Amino acid sequence: MSLDFSQVENHEITLLQFSEHFTVEDLRNATNESIDTLLKIVQGLDDTQVSFLPYDPDADDPHAKPGEEKIGWSVAHLVVHVTASSEEWATYSSFLARGVPYPAEPRLRYETDWKTVTTTAQCIQRLEESRRIRLGYLDAWPDKPNLETKRELSPRFIERNGQFNATTCFLYGLKHELGHYAQFREVARQAKAASEIATAGV
Numbered sequence: 230m231s232l233d234f235s236q237v238e239n240h241e242i243t244l245l246q247f248s249e250h251f252t253v254e255d256l257r258n259a260t261n262e263s264i265d266t267l268l269k270i271v272q273g274l275d276d277t278q279v280s281f282l283p284y285d286p287d288a289d290d291p292h293a294k295p296g297e298e299k300i301g302w303s304v305a306h307l308v309v310h311v312t313a314s315s316e317e318w319a320t321y322s323s324f325l326a327r328g329v330p331y332p333a334e335p336r337l338r339y340e341t342d343w344k345t346v347t348t349t350a351q352c353i354q355r356l357e358e359s360r361r362i363r364l365g366y367l368d369a370w371p372d373k374p375n376l377e378t379k380r381e382l383s384p385r386f387i388e389r390n391g392q393f394n395a396t397t398c399f400l401y402g403l404k405h406e407l408g409h410y411a412q413f414r415e416v417a418r419q420a421k422a423a424s425e426i427a428t429a430g431v
Contacts, residue, residue, distance in 0.1 A: 243391035318402030
């Protein structure tokens, strides 16, 4: 199923409202579709291309390690980033679906060091591993999930994004992932162009 978050991004509805019609099976299908979309991008690249650092004049990550705030992200870097985020929010969803509230902190997030992912095979492995992890968290939902329990988030976050139940949390990770699709494609484009220039110069 193709996800269209435009109404949420245009502030026409909240993500909670958007999530109301999604079943667990819908979330499984959306997960598989997103992973498959990223695999198509990654599988078209060689090892040099997935590690290629692109030109990105808008790069500005205040949470990055010192010296990495302004660098462009490689495809490998993007893979570890989006999978970590989707897994994090899938984790929260599994708590809430069982009626267990979870606070804003501590965050349940682990992101693989992007510098250790240098091959296409590693990117594919990370995506398939993430698929298994996310679907596993959906398997942890009860047959009748609790959709009344909300995550205990900061007033500022709720003001910007609304309240989050189990379905909303899971979708938030996917929304973030889809938001990086254009960046994935642009970095892949630059990587392939750089390879062509290098080959022509040989």
